[in-house]
Structure formats: structure tokens, C-alpha cells
Amino acid sequence: MTGNATHAIRQHPQFATLVKRRSTLAWTLAALTLGTYYLYMLVVALAPATLHQALHSGGVLSVGVPVGAAIIVFTWALTGYYVYRANTEFDRLTATILQESQP
């Protein structure tokens, strides 16, 4: 019976830990991604000169170019971190829970 197994999983002491750890991580990273992006958009809208200044003194390439690229690289790195944690820690925890919940 799936219903029984589901109930056993739910009651497993580690289940709550898994749920809590995963959702804390996922929502933190999502907030960090959206926070970074909308902070960038705020700077674009309210303080565009910040992004316009030269990267090197005397140069013309603006600070905004590496900043934009950094947002892409940084948020991608966050996905890497999430996938790493999920595929090792969370999956191990899940395997333990599923194994120990078998009737």
C-alpha cells in the first residue's frame, strides 16, 4: 500500500529535517538570485552612472560589462551549489528515509 508507505515516510524523524534543509536552501538561493537581479535593475534605474564609470582609469570599457557578466556567472554558480547539495546530502537523506520506511 502506497498510503502506508507514504505515512511511514512522513513520520520518519529525518523527513522533517530533509524538508526543512531543502526548502531553506532553495528559497534562500531563489531570493539571492532575484535579489541580485532586482538590485541590478534598481541601480540601472536609479543610479545608472555607477555602471557607466570606466573599469580602468583612463579606459572606456564600463564597470557595467563585468557586473552584468558576473550576475550570469554568479547565479549559475548558485545552481551548481544547489545541485551539488541536493545530489549528495539530500539524496542520501532521502535514500535513508525511503529504506527505513519500508514496511
Add this chain to the structure above:
Amino acid sequence: MMRPLATLLALSASPLAMAGPAMAGAVEKQPLNVAAIGMFMVFVVLTLGITYWASRRTRSASDFYTAGGDITGFQNGLAIAGDYMSAATLLGLSSMVFAKGYDGFIYTVGFFVGWPIITFLMAERLRNLGRFTFADIASYRLDQNKIRTFAAFGSLTVVSFYLIVQMVGAGQLIQLLFGLDYPVAVVVVGVVMMAYVIFGGMIATTWVQIIKAVLLLAGGTTLAFMAMSRFGFSYETLAREAITVHKDGLGMMGPGSMLADPVNVASMSLGLVFGIAGLPHILMRFFTVPNAKEARKSVFYATGFIGFFFLVVCTLGFAAVVIIGKDPQYFVNGELGGKLVGGGNMVAMHLAKAVGGNLFLGFLSAVAFATILAVVAGLALAGASAISHDLYATVIKKGKADEKSELKVSRIAAVAIGVLAIVLGILFEKQNVAFLVGLTFGVAASTNFPILILSMYWKDLTTRGALLGGFSGLISAVTLVILSKAVWVTVLGNETAIFPYEHPALFSMPLAFAVSIVVSLLDRSAAAATERARFDDQFVRAQTGHGAAGAHNH
């Protein structure tokens, strides 16, 4: 994919919007490009060969809809990236940077940030809860008939609008790059697409997507490498030359016209970020991997490829400011800074010719065409599965359809969708289809996405709430697009638009959420109580994959 770019073009009130491949407008037919057609033929023959191979492995419904769940995370990552990176991304974003400098880059970042969000909040839940279509998830614990019918309807709406955009874009792009007639181009795209889907199902569609992604990544990177070699691979050297050529001078290096309308930009980015998460053919890709682990890996790879490709494309636009901007042969009548030959979206193509000669231009044109084919195949497959799996097998046959007849229905549906796409593509040739892009994303972000995310995350969602919320999102998105400039003024010929923005998501998406939540909370019916009680079961499966549809073994 064509959508981000076309949305961008639809939203930016720039002259680019008129010249985009997805837009109507004067597109001059070019002389027949033999090299491009030759290379495209090689692609078609190769992919039809793969389709033949795939057809012999496509036996069950699971093979047809999800390639038997046998695709690895890396392969699926490439295929997802292939779904998202299109001819229009290559052409449109590079043109955007070429014309607007740093502003083009700001748009590009906006097209990217939806992907990490999908990784964190959706990828593994989609895999754990779904089997063939996203309606599987939306209707998991709600009323099968009502929610599935509505979700299938939402899928088909998005698929049809988007197919029209793609077909019109294909016809115009091919006319431009290959020198073929518009109807010929549309029929070729439609027929090859049907062959992929009907015979090869998801296996063929996935491989077409992977090959095209590799070609696009390789072509774009090679082009960027060749272009940057002219500047000693220094962005500073490039920037110094660029500001002497660009009409905005030093102004091109910082934010400019983006400041004009922040509400429109916010609405656009909202629609883009969450619209992606409501597109049935993108969601379907998550069911092709064996488990949640591979689903996570696929978005990680996809996000990396997309991010890399976007940076490459911006480099192309930036380098083109100098290389194309100084060369009169790429401007109409040789007027530097005037109109570009072939329209404003041809920047990457001109750059290919400038640094790689005619052969490289031919290669890139062939890749652009291949890209459109792959995208329409994905759309047709998503539409066919909504008809056969959701409407036929689950709603009409109450889950009692045998696999053989379900597969037959899906193939008939694919033919119908293909024929419809060809007919609509030809009918809409002279229409300005920009509004359809707004509509596609508006409906995806305001109808499919709210129902999907609430059903996955919110215990109290009920059938009544999901239906009313979905309908309010659908109706408000469609109404706002009709009242916006793209339809009210451009299509219907009124003086001024009633809705001042181009994209409805900022208004229609919160409305869909609000209605779903309020109606669900007020729902005191017995059915609602059962639906809430079933959340626990769904929650355990979402978290652990317990009971999730497994990979199909051959």
C-alpha cells in the same frame, strides 16, 4: 528559442521590432544561397536518419512522450538549452547590443535569471510529480477532468500562438537567408517537423534539439573568436574603437533608454522569467530524464550553456559595432549608420560574412533554420501530447485507453497540428504577429504557471480556486494584450492604446494568483476538503520521489 527575443522586440519600441524575424514588415528576398541550402540539406538528411533510428525505438507511449525517460542529465541540459537558444536569440540579442549598446546587455541578463529559479523551485518537483505532461502535476490531487481539460487547453493555446510566431518567423528568415519563397519555406518547416514528431517522437525531437544546440554553440563561439581576434581579444581595445563608431558614443557603455519605462521593463521581465516556467514544451523536457537527480543536473547544464551563449552573443553584437558599423557594404545605399541590408536583425549574419566569408555565412544560416525546425518540433510534440494524453486518454477514455490507440491519436494530433501550423503560417504572412508573442508569454505566465506552482507548493489550493484563478489569468492576459498598442493600434487601427504597456504579466499574473488563493480559501465544499487531504501524499512524493514514474527499460 525565439520567444525571449521576439518578446524583447515586441516590447522595445525600437525600429528593430519592425525588422525582427518574427515580425511582419518588408522583408526583401535575397538571391538563392547555395552554400546555406546545401548545409541545411545535410542537417535535414542527418536528422531524418536519426528520426528513422528513433522510430524503431519508439514503441510505448512513454517512448513517444518522454523518450522512455532514458535521456541523461547532460543530454537533456543541451536539449533544454537548444529549446531556449534560437535563431532569434542569436540574431536578436546581437542586434540589440549592436543598436543599443549596454542596454542590450541588460535585456540579456533578464532573459537568463529565470533559469536559476526553475532549478531551485521547480525542476525536481516536476520530475517527481509528472509523467508525460504538466497537466499531470496540476491535476495530481485536483479534479482530473476539469483541471486536466483546462491545463490541456492552456497548453494548446500557448502552443498555437507560439507556432504561428515561429512559422511566420521561419518563412521570413528563410526568404532572407536562403532566397526561398515564403510558402515554400513554411511548407518545408511544417513537413520536416511532422516527420520528426510522428515517426521519432520525443527521442528524435531530443536529438534534433541536441545537435542544433551544439551547432549553435560552436557556430556562435567560433564567430566570436574570429571577431575578437581583430581586437587582440581585448574588450578595452574593442570598446575604444566602438565608441568612435556608435551613434551614442561613450553613452553606449552604460544604461540609457531602459530608464524610460521601468514599469514596462518590470512587466516584461516578470513575463519572461515566469512565462518560461509555463511553457508546455519546456516543462515536458523534465520528464525525459530517469529521476530527480538527473532533472537537477539538466537545468544546471542548461543554465550554464545558456549563460555562456548569451555572453557570446553580446560579444558578437559589441564586435559588430566596429566591424559592421564601419563597413558601408552592409548598409542600404552604403550609408553608414543608416538601415542595415536585410533588416535590423541581420547583424550576426553580416558579422559572419565579414569575418568568415560566404561559406561561414552559409553555415550560420543553415544553423538558424535548423534551430527553427527544432523549436517547432518541440511545440508540436507538446501540443500532440496535450491532445492524446490529457484530453483523449485521461478525460475522454477516463484513463482506460490502450497505449496503441493513445499513440495513434497523438500521431494524428501531430499531423493536425503540423497542417494547422502550415495554414496559419501562410495566412499570417503579412500580419504583424508581435502581439502573439505577448499573448504567448502572458498566457503562460498568468495561466499555466500560477496553477502549476500553487498545486506543487500550496496545500489549500482547490479545483474551484485553480479554475477560477486560471480563467482570470487567461482572460486578463488576453484582454490586456488586445488593449495594448500591438493590437489596439497596430492591428485594429485605433489612435491610442488603452493599456499603456506591451506586456500583461505584471497585472494578469498577480490577478491569477490572488483569485486562486481567495477562491480556494473560501471553498468549503467536501471535494475541497478531500483535495487538501491528498496534499500530504503529493508532498511526500515531491520531496522523496516515492512513487514517481520511473525510467522505462528496454
